[in-house]
Amino acid sequence: MSDQDIKKATRHVNQNEPLIFERSSPGKKGYRLPPLDVPDVDYKKALGACAREDLGSMPEVSEMEIIRHFTRMSTWNYAIDLGMYPLGSCTMKYNARVNEVVARLYGLAEAHPYQQERISQGALRIMKTLADCLLDITGMDAITLQPAAGAHGEMTGILLIHACLSARGNPRKKILIPDSAHGTNPATAAICGYAVENLKSNAHGMVDIGALEAQMNEDVAGLMLTNPNTLGIFEQEIHKIAEILHKKGGLLYMDGANMNALVGKTRPGDFGVDVMHLNLHKTFSTPHGGGGPGSGPVACKKELEPFLPKPIVVEKPDGTLGFDYDRPKSVGRVRMFYGNFGMHVRALAYIMANGPDGLRETTEDAVLNANYIRRKLDGEYELPYKSASMHEVVFSDRLQAQKGVKTGDIAKRIIDYGFHPYTVSFPLVVPGALMIEPTESESLEELDLFIDAMKAIAREAEGDPEMVRNSPHTTRVSRLDETAAARKPVLRWRPGKAQSAGE
Amino acid sequence: MSDQDIKKATRHVNQNEPLIFERSSPGKKGYRLPPLDVPDVDYKKALGACAREDLGSMPEVSEMEIIRHFTRMSTWNYAIDLGMYPLGSCTMKYNARVNEVVARLYGLAEAHPYQQERISQGALRIMKTLADCLLDITGMDAITLQPAAGAHGEMTGILLIHACLSARGNPRKKILIPDSAHGTNPATAAICGYAVENLKSNAHGMVDIGALEAQMNEDVAGLMLTNPNTLGIFEQEIHKIAEILHKKGGLLYMDGANMNALVGKTRPGDFGVDVMHLNLHKTFSTPHGGGGPGSGPVACKKELEPFLPKPIVVEKPDGTLGFDYDRPKSVGRVRMFYGNFGMHVRALAYIMANGPDGLRETTEDAVLNANYIRRKLDGEYELPYKSASMHEVVFSDRLQAQKGVKTGDIAKRIIDYGFHPYTVSFPLVVPGALMIEPTESESLEELDLFIDAMKAIAREAEGDPEMVRNSPHTTRVSRLDETAAARKPVLRWRPGKAQSAGE
Amino acid sequence: MRYLPKSPADRQRMLREIGCKSIDDLFAPIPAEYRLTRDLKVPRQMAESEIIDYFRRCAEANAAGYAVFLGAGAYHHYRPVVIDSLISRGEFFTAYTPYQPEIAQGTLQAIFEFQTMICELTGMEVANASMYDGSTGAAEALLMAARITGRRAAVVARTVHPEYREVIRTYIQHQSVPVSECGYLENGRIDMASLEKQITDETACVLIQSPNFFGTVEDIPAIAELAHRKGALLAVSIAEALSLGIVKPPVEADIVSMETQSFGVPLGFGGPYAGVLATKEKFVRQIPGRLVGEARDKNGKRGFVLTLSTREQHIRREKATSNICTNQALIATMATIYMTVYGREGLKELASQNLAKAAYAASELGKQGRILFQGAPRFNEFVVQTKEDPYQINERLLQKKMIGGFPLRKFYPELGNAALWCCTEMNTREQIDAAVKAVAQ
Amino acid sequence: MRYLPKSPADRQRMLREIGCKSIDDLFAPIPAEYRLTRDLKVPRQMAESEIIDYFRRCAEANAAGYAVFLGAGAYHHYRPVVIDSLISRGEFFTAYTPYQPEIAQGTLQAIFEFQTMICELTGMEVANASMYDGSTGAAEALLMAARITGRRAAVVARTVHPEYREVIRTYIQHQSVPVSECGYLENGRIDMASLEKQITDETACVLIQSPNFFGTVEDIPAIAELAHRKGALLAVSIAEALSLGIVKPPVEADIVSMETQSFGVPLGFGGPYAGVLATKEKFVRQIPGRLVGEARDKNGKRGFVLTLSTREQHIRREKATSNICTNQALIATMATIYMTVYGREGLKELASQNLAKAAYAASELGKQGRILFQGAPRFNEFVVQTKEDPYQINERLLQKKMIGGFPLRKFYPELGNAALWCCTEMNTREQIDAAVKAVAQ
Ligand SMILES: Cc1ncc(COP(=O)(O)O)c(C=O)c1O
């Protein structure tokens, strides 16, 4: 393999580290407790038959080893802090440090969810202010911050639809979902007791209006639409879509995962959406944390408001804030307490750092970046849909597949170039998809390096497809055997197993 | 090169990053100020001829780029947090996280040095408590926390000797310094107006008592002794040394860089030392930070107390603490304000985390680790002095040098094995020295990996000396040309210079 | 905007390359009538110092430095500082889901360790990578049991956290899994006689909590025996994870759903926390959420990967075991670090201190009121019944910067003036004595 | 002890391998009569939570949340949060001096950037990697000038920070470099006529501070001209680094010694801060402290190394340019991040806000007292002379959670009831108005 073209990364010595259990030995300690200041109690006596014998293989290590263990492991990860992370649909943007600082302020981080409202006014104010901001951003009438992630928001939203239609007289049976939709959409519909009906895209990668008209009927509760959709294409006939649904008594749900293309430029509430979720961990920059936590507020129109999960934050006559639990029509709670409050803090800090001008500029840069990549890579990679791109662009591996190089191989190879890959093989409507979402957080230099890398890989796929198929070549481990792992799953460490070579 | 024996590290993809100036472009911003709430002033008018035109090549970059810039660069560093850092004489021990937390507490981190004593009682209490602890640890009578590092402490200490001897009638002319001493010792003596006279070690690597007796006379102000010395050997005849000095009216200065071998086991004040410094950034775990900051408190016997730098912290009749500036015999200030207070906080936190039992155990483990390494490597590497080792052990490269592999080459090679090298070529009394100080912070597993690596290198030096001489082979850059760099020094970036290849 | 790494010249150059005159050209796909032509109504762009000032003011408008006697599903434990120090490394907190194992081994190994420790603590054989929290985890446990057994009903103890039960009701409302609730006895434990009657042929599982909402440790072997005898599974929800330091793990259960907040996660006004599901190996293909498994790379080196993803929504879509995608990975990592810090001995010692503190407080408060549910073992929570309205008592405590127990009337009207108190290692004897004094007043 | 990674069994095994019976065998080299047989008198081993409690109590016994009008060598500026976030990475703060460039490029490149920025800001050609602080840096500048010129005397302005002057006196006391002090004029600037007289054939350098201790910007070209005419060097000390955002750099100087505390370094009760020395290229071999230079590796790749170390103590020993070894690298990195955050435009804008705040405060306080030194430009500090004793005024301010200006009487008895006030971007108009009101009272 030639490193000639690789400008962004170099190999460097990196620490190995076993599992923490393999570091453990009896008598090492990473803690010390203060002396007990009340009479000691023999827990074995107090608990009797319920007393525990021992804690098995729980580790025994010192603080120094803990620091090294996790620090070393962290160096095996790629992260936004290290470079572009163009995972389509994931909106991997800069996670501002000030957000982390304010979320850890003592009075916020140490607030008990059941402490009296009187001593929770700061937290309530944050939730209320965030809610107000999100309502103006979405153009909706009411909101809940309770859902813990996007899929959780979807569930909440579809429950709202169910409740609303039930109140109207009939919850109906089906939810329409475009073939380009994210897997959480159909999974959500199923949890809410709806059957899923697939809706085909047209040649432009948008909802086929004719098909929608044909499929829409009194059995259909609503449509779950992502806009811009997972091809990065804005559903230009959105208003017509809403009209078709509404005319037949259905409701329009919008998956707001792609709001980073819209904030400050257009509002779902204005173009006919009835209910939607936001991903604070995408559009509003709360960190992904290796898979979570997230936060998925759900905003809706007036008619759906009575059904929102309880409690909701309300302003009381005396000007103080409080929780309203008295909501008889509510679909119920979707999570204990009030949601992922720490993410609310961060999202509000993000909004304040941006202001209206910054939010608009952010959206513009996100769309600019995606279109720049599209322009530069069009031709090198096949662009299956020619419709205008918003914040992300989806190519296919058709050209490279002719040499046996698939989207998954290209993804592995770009790791050698110092990048995290794009989203692989999604959306399903594009065979061999390369789904690229740069976000606004990438500089022109970083984008050019990415484009150069992608072009170089296209050349490599021509000249040395085998090398690409065996990539990555620069990582600690390469091409882990996922099939074997799933066939005989080893999901936990067990004592007695020798430490494996190379670790 | 074979990676067979390398168990501790693997190569992994690592980000490149140019100089920040190479990322800069006009109009990018990483800051935003609050709106000015007082009348604006045209600074050019206000400053007239003293107004600045522009800020030249100062960078213009966004926050995202700043995070990546420094995060990427950080990944090029080795650190205690990543593994063993056996730099002899440097005491690279675990830097506890709680120290960092308490040093950043608002009331401490944001205290102005000139704020009234009445609202500084917390800070003063910390300084007083630390001072008391250090006095018991050293067995001395009085202390100043003002010096900013070890060398600064040395200067303070020698000034005390000068002042004390002057008060006795004659400051004298010379300071005796063993040939194994650290470079700061003679440099300090020179700053304080003393001539330096070299004192030879004996065959055991200790002060040659006969030579000392011969060299000691009324011209000699004192002896600067490191104990254990830089060979890691405790000066067993320390009391005799003190006696010889004292008899002829000289004073004994102890360089406390190696106190990690002694804390809780013996006290310099008890074995005849008159004045000494401590390195809080060694023995007391304050972080080295890539070269600093440090803190070098100086402790002394009663007779020297009147000469301590001012101010000192005193307890007032009403029980509050304050600074005493009224010290007519003081050698003066060695630094503005009160020293590196943030390091005082950390050092005290370290002492509290340990307590008397922990401090003793720490010293024991430090000595245990060094002796374990010594036992395991003796024979593979030549041990020039056979005297017992305390917290560090010094080998020589004599065996390897026969194949042309020098201590510096072995050091480079051990980088490939995932370690930071030991201290190279110091102390000067050992030609080709390998000075190894593991500290107490290394586990048996890490020590064994180090020992295995050193043994493997010894074999490599036999079998493939060229490979060792060309190491490291696993790093981003290798064998930078220091001679060329010093011949035509480039000490700053200049605009217009193109970015260099490979970066 | 200071987060955006573009100069005006960069933007111009890019537009030129794309072939656009202005940025608005790129928004042409949005029909003109829906384009927003005004500024959003959000606060103006602020300096970092202003943002900090704003949130500091909010933090000050919240309680801080109060003595906390509240538990009830969120526990005030000491958080070792290494946790934040380590998870604040960008490599952990700014990474995504570890879809590319070559550059995500840090996250993957951490989760594998999490799974292992959860198994060790709960006595289960497999654990997943996390759920949103304990309440949603409990709901998913119940649905999982229905999938496993093919039965479509459940019995839930009334001593399960009331908000967990609300969440369960929400989750199952359109799943036709009728849920009945089972009461408790004088000793605070589940009413076994009633339970026996409530379990039918259609009962997929019995869901209990232990220690339950009253702080009482349930007799799990007995409940398991009963459930299993009737062909139902036993799902155990654990809200106070620290109890496992000294309380016997629910090895007889089929599914354990645990909230890990006690393990180093800030109270944070209720979130983010992290739930986790653990179960027997034979049920692994019905578990929702992500799983990390061991794998070998092309050179035979050990590594870790996301595995068994055919259970998940991105593969299975409407047939998935759950719709969960984003989970609580970073919080699980916090818990992993916490469990590592305390470890085998520390969790026991710490849990034992908790028990002692609560026992002391109960004995002292017992002089001012009646301690309910005395007949069964407790961990760090207990119920006090007073003559005075606990809301009134709490008002008085508040004046003294103390947050009293959780009044139970809202969820258990039959208990009258009862409140649920919690004591952890954070409550000093001094605090407890002061609280007792204030209650007595 | 929780930091120690050893089990009892590990220790036993190691002792066995070494061939010792007990750990005390290893301490045999210490003569028995000096071995400590009692516990040290230090606080008992504490839990992490206890340590935090202790320091939190100390922090509370200190002022927090006061409005600060003190400058005088330590400046209260906003610290962007990215600074602590980045320097808290273990790779920066737990690394040693970058002696092994292959695994220290992060530190080396950061310092190279620091050196470059210091050159840009000060108008010098080379800068070192840091000194302990501004006061010791000033002393080293003076000694450096003596080495360069071979002359052995110096003139120091009385408007140099009084504590800097004390440090200088300490440093030169055994170096036979007599130092005379030069007074100031009505406008706060150095007395040029007197300076002219004080410079002799033996004067190695003139050392001034600008903005000086009264906040007044000196006429550096004129002073430089005078010094150079007499064969002396000009050394300029800068205590308020932020002034360089809008104040002309001292390009005419030969040596600049700067305290960088204003650049993102916490006040921290006086330290750690970081000084830095900058000079002309031709004097580089006389500069003390570490220098980082560009280098090529064996494959031609750019990298950075410590260079010109033959000036330093570890090579030159008693002939070194200084005894400095450990410096303030991490603080220099903090300053580097700060300078990067604000950069070319931000430092100007921020400095300009500082000037405006101080101008406003001076004009308001001018109504309550006399503003001294009016004839020359100022940055963010100014001197107010009041009828009332400033210590008394400050007592009153303290009651209102404000820390007033620095009373000058201690160092400048001739100024009577004068105090040195400072306003930065941290002082809101509201604070200033409140302070003025309290002064007026
Ligand atoms: C389009 C879309 N919808 C829904 C989701 C699910 O959101 P979450 O992962 O927050 O549950 C995602 C997340 O990747 C998504 O990309």
Ligand SMILES: Cc1ncc(COP(=O)(O)O)c(C=O)c1O
């Ligand atoms: C033996 C010895 N003495 C003195 C010093 C100088 O201490 P500092 O670097 O803190 O000035 C050192 C530091 O490396 C040392 O090892």
